[in-house]
Amino acid sequence: xxxxxxxxxxxxxxxxxxxxxxxxxxxxxxxxxxxxxxxxxxxxxxxxxxxxxxxxxxxxxxxxxxxxxxxxxxxxxxxxxxxxxxxxxxxxxxxxxxxxxxxxxxxxxxxxxxxxxxxxxxxxxxxxxxxxxxxxxxxxxxxxxxxxxxxxxxxxxxxxxxxxxxxxxxxxxxxxxxxxxxxxxxxxxxxxxxxxxxxxxxxxxxxxxxxxxxxxxxxxxxxxxxxxxxxxxxxxxxxxxxxxxxxxxxxxxxxxxxxxxxxxxxxxxxxxxxxxxxxxxxxxxxxxxxxxxxxxxxxxxxxxxxxxxxxxxxxxxxxxxxxxxxxxxxxxxxxxxxxxxxxxxxxxxxxxxxxxxxxxxxxxxxxxxxxxxxxxxx
Numbered sequence: 001x002x003x004x005x006x007x008x009x010x011x012x013x014x015x016x017x018x019x020x021x022x023x024x025x026x027x028x029x030x031x032x033x034x035x036x037x038x039x040x041x042x043x044x045x046x047x048x049x050x051x052x053x054x055x056x057x058x059x060x061x062x063x064x065x066x067x068x069x070x071x072x073x074x075x076x077x078x079x080x081x082x083x084x085x086x087x088x089x090x091x092x093x094x095x096x097x098x099x100x101x102x103x104x105x106x107x108x109x110x111x112x113x114x115x116x117x118x119x120x121x122x123x124x125x126x127x128x129x130x131x132x133x134x135x136x137x138x139x140x141x142x143x144x145x146x147x148x149x150x151x152x153x154x155x156x157x158x159x160x161x162x163x164x165x166x167x168x169x170x171x172x173x174x175x176x177x178x179x180x181x182x183x184x185x186x187x188x189x190x191x192x193x194x195x196x197x198x199x200x201x202x203x204x205x206x207x208x209x210x211x212x213x214x215x216x217x218x219x220x221x222x223x224x225x226x227x228x229x230x231x232x233x234x235x236x237x238x239x240x241x242x243x244x245x246x247x248x249x250x251x252x253x254x255x256x257x258x259x260x261x262x263x264x265x266x267x268x269x270x271x272x273x274x275x276x277x278x279x280x281x282x283x284x285x286x287x288x289x290x291x292x293x294x295x296x297x298x299x300x301x302x303x304x305x306x307x308x309x310x311x312x313x314x315x316x317x318x319x320x321x322x323x324x325x326x327x328x329x330x331x332x333x334x335x336x337x338x339x340x341x342x343x344x345x346x347x348x349x350x351x352x353x354x355x356x357x358x359x360x361x362x363x364x365x366x367x368x369x370x371x372x373x374x375x376x377x378x
Contacts, residue, residue, distance in 0.1 A: 002027030008072035014271035022280035060105035073114035117149035132296030155293035170208035217268035
């Protein structure tokens with residue numbers, strides 16, 4: 001009999017990949033996610049997952065006594081060093097309290113909460129006080145070619161640090177011939193010295209013997225978190241979606257099926273699968289050996305974690321307006337992304353035609369040369 005998993009902010013279901021990799025049988029995996037591209041990626045890989053919706057609108061008491069483990073990485077936009085530092089009261093990061101609410105309402109036996117290690121000590125202490133357990137710090141660079149510092153709050157016992165696998169960019173990058181369209185040297189050289197764009201493009205360069213920066217939700221050469229890889233003095237490439245999947249230890253082409261822009265976003269928002277699988281191996285041991293969860297420190301449920309039900313007609317009208325605007329914006333965005341994808345396909349086709357013409361021209365040149373050579377030799 002497998003376990004029942006409740007995953008909040010599920011994204012592309014990295015948690016499910018990690019559970020499989022850890023050898024844990026899953027009876028039911030319930031995923032809450034609202035980003036449609038992430039959901040499409042998850043559906044492609046795991047059509048059997050039970051789909052939830054918006055965590056802020058769910059009453060999790062319906063799962064009371066039915067959940068073995070609650071997992072999730074609450075949004076870090078207001079907590080991490082690259083965010084706005086509004087903390088747990090920020091619009092995105094306050095969703096942490098919905099994770100806490102789900103934990104209390106479901107009474108899940110086990111839990112795993114992930115967040116960015118670059119948050120302030122103050123916010124870290126607040127989360128620790130609420131969760132009742134000290135976080136475990138793990139840098140993904142032990143298991144992949146990516147620097148990714150994260151904190152994990154869990155009641156799974158006896159978790160140790162993973163052994164360093166010694167993986168670097170040269171171990172995960174694609175060969176040059178597979179990534180010609182991702183070459184960025186000319187664009188980097190075109191950046192005007194002294195500008196922010198120039199600084200971003202050249203300050204994030206890594207060699208094949210190094211590790212990439214932590215993946216973000218975009219990988220263009222002017223993105224502050226993007227990594228530009230140096231193959232030689234005149235060959236620089238941005239990371240491909242497939243390489244980003246490898247940096248997160250996802251299966252190759254796991255996110256295929258949406259635009260590259262959305263692939264980068266989904267991967268950057270995801271977990272490093274092998275780190276989560278490493279943690280889940282200790283869960284498997286605890287389940288098999290009937291080991292009890294870590295005893296939590298005394299803590300009080302925060303007031304912000306209680307469900308706020310607002311039923312006024314004014315609020316409902318406001319939500320409908322917002323939702324309608326979001327739909328329109330999403331439709332426009334999809335049109336734009338489809339157009340980009342079409343142009344990318346057309347560009348590839350043109351490249352193929354040019355290569356074919358060049359080949360034919362070379363064949364013609366060879367024939368002319370041979371004819372002239374024959375005449376010259378009598």
